[in-house]
Amino acid sequence: xxxxxxxxxxxxxxxxxxxxxxxxxxxxxxxxxxxxxxxxxxxxxxxxxxxxxxxxxxxxxxxxxxxxxxxxxxxxxxxxxxxxxxxxxxxxxxxxxxxxxxxxxxxxxxxxxxxxxxxxxxxxxxxxxxxxxxxxxxxxxxxxxxxxxxxxxxxxxxxxxxxxxxxxxxxxxxxxxxxxxxxxxxxxxxxxxxxxxxxxxxxxxxxxxxxxxxxxxxxxxxxxxxxxxxxxxxxxxxxxxxxxxxxxxxxxxxxxxxxxxxxxxxxxxxxxxxxxxxxxxxxxxxxxxxxxxxxxxxxxxxxxxxxxxxxxxxxxxxxxxxxxx
Numbered sequence: 001x002x003x004x005x006x007x008x009x010x011x012x013x014x015x016x017x018x019x020x021x022x023x024x025x026x027x028x029x030x031x032x033x034x035x036x037x038x039x040x041x042x043x044x045x046x047x048x049x050x051x052x053x054x055x056x057x058x059x060x061x062x063x064x065x066x067x068x069x070x071x072x073x074x075x076x077x078x079x080x081x082x083x084x085x086x087x088x089x090x091x092x093x094x095x096x097x098x099x100x101x102x103x104x105x106x107x108x109x110x111x112x113x114x115x116x117x118x119x120x121x122x123x124x125x126x127x128x129x130x131x132x133x134x135x136x137x138x139x140x141x142x143x144x145x146x147x148x149x150x151x152x153x154x155x156x157x158x159x160x161x162x163x164x165x166x167x168x169x170x171x172x173x174x175x176x177x178x179x180x181x182x183x184x185x186x187x188x189x190x191x192x193x194x195x196x197x198x199x200x201x202x203x204x205x206x207x208x209x210x211x212x213x214x215x216x217x218x219x220x221x222x223x224x225x226x227x228x229x230x231x232x233x234x235x236x237x238x239x240x241x242x243x244x245x246x247x248x249x250x251x252x253x254x255x256x257x258x259x260x261x262x263x264x265x266x267x268x269x270x271x272x273x274x275x276x277x278x279x280x281x282x283x284x285x286x287x288x289x290x291x292x293x294x295x296x297x298x299x300x301x302x303x304x305x306x307x308x309x310x311x312x313x314x315x316x317x318x319x320x321x322x323x324x325x
Contacts (some may be wrong), residue, residue, distance in 0.1 A: 036084075036105050039077035040112040042070050042091055049074030050115060053093035057105075067140075080105060085270050086237070091115065102235070135165035139174055146178060154178050162194070169199035176208055188212060203232035207239055214242060219249040230259075237267035248276065253283025275310065282317070291317040 042053040053070040057078055068076040070093075080087075085104035089111065092098040096115035103109070142157035155178045161171035176191030189212055195205035210225035226243035233239060244259035257280035260273050274297040281290035294314050301307060 034107070036080045036082065037078060037108045038080070038087075038089065038105055038111055039075070039108070040110045041074045042076065042093070042113045042115060043074050044096075045114055045116060050093050050096065053091055053096075053113075053115070055113075056090045056092075058088045058090065083107075086267065129165070131165040132168060135161045135168045135171050138164060139168070139171045142178070143174060151178060151182055155182065162191075166194075167198045169195040169202050169205060172198060173202070173205040173208060176205070176212075180208075180212060185212065185216065201232055203229055203236065203239070206232055207236070207242065210239075210242055210246070214246055214249075219246050222246040223250060235266060237263040237271055240266060241271060241273060244273075244280070245276065248280055248283065251283065253280045253285070256280040257284060275306070278313075287317055287321055291321065 038057060042050045042055065044050060049070070049072065051070055051072045051074060053074070053076070054067060055070065055076045055078065056067045057080065068078040070076045083104075083106045085106075086102070087105045088100065088102050090098065090100040091113045093115055095118055097118050099113055099115055101111075103111070138157050138161035142154045142161060145151075145157060146154035155175065158171055158175040158178060161168065162175055165171065172191050172195035176188040176195065179185075179191055180188035189209065192205050192209040192212065195202060196209065199205070206225060206229040210222050210229055213219075213222035213225060223243065223246035226239060226246050229239040230236070230243055240259045240263035244256045244263060247256035247259065257277060260277045260280055263271055264273055264277075274293055278290045278293035278297070281287070281293060291314060294310055294317070298307060298310055298314065301310075304310075
């Protein structure tokens with residue numbers, strides 16, 4: 001599934017945002033031991049290198065989008081800040097069909113990509129406008145400033161990007177990310193809604209807006225927006241989890257449970273959702289399953305700071321079930 005370049009605002013840490021690395025084997029070989037990275041070649045179906053292809057690497061558990069640009073040999077290399085099983089890689093180049101995949105990046109991973117020519121006649125392909133090219137350049141400069149911790153500069157550049165091309169949804173979306181990080185929730189919400197006006201089916205601005213609504217306690221608004229994010233990308237475990245959390249906050253235990261389980265399946269059980277799943281079981285009146293899930297969690301996380309609270313919940317559930325019998 002291919003999506004436009006954008007940064008999603010999710011619920012965890014505010015790490016770096018964009019990174020354009022030197023495309024050389026030397027860069028890969030000189031990485032510190034254990035540093036995760038992805039590298040390889042982008043070529044045509046007959047093996048010819050594709051220069052200036054954009055390789056975007058998006059992590060679904062942070063609001064970050066890192067990228068690299070292929071050199072004249074079609075080579076790219078990108079160092080990442082952390083290991084994860086949930087990376088999404090997207091590759092695009094002028095005149096070619098976009099390509100994407102999801103994969104774990106736990107060490108130095110090689111990924112060679114073959115792009116196919118766009119079969120549409122040139123007359124049917126809308127050329128990118130000068131305004132769009134300039135807006136994208138400003139946005140990438142803003143992402144780089146954000147990665148370096150220069151948030152005010154990043155916001156200024158992203159404001160220039162949306163002023164240059166008001167219909168460029170990724171620029172609005174990334175502006176919303178930075179405004180939220182700066183504590184301007186009202187401005188962030190406005191930016192996300194502007195992104196949706198520019199591109200109503202965009203996954204990232206749908207998710208970002210839903211996350212903001214959830215975090216500010218507006219669960220009745222968050223749930224339908226999270227559902228729209230799931231529709232835009234049915235393969236996203238974090239969107240499923242956000243929808244489940246919103247439904248849980250609204251008291252819809254069974255529906256929340258279904259989406260939590262879907263999130264676990266999509267993430268290959270990489271997401272820590274057991275306690276929320278147990279709460280959904282309890283809300284749905286499925287107390288034996290809620291108890292079993294909490295006990296399973298305690299067996300694995302006995303030293304977790306949450307363990308005493310979970311143990312107290314286990315005692316209450318045991319008492320409830322004993323009283324029923």
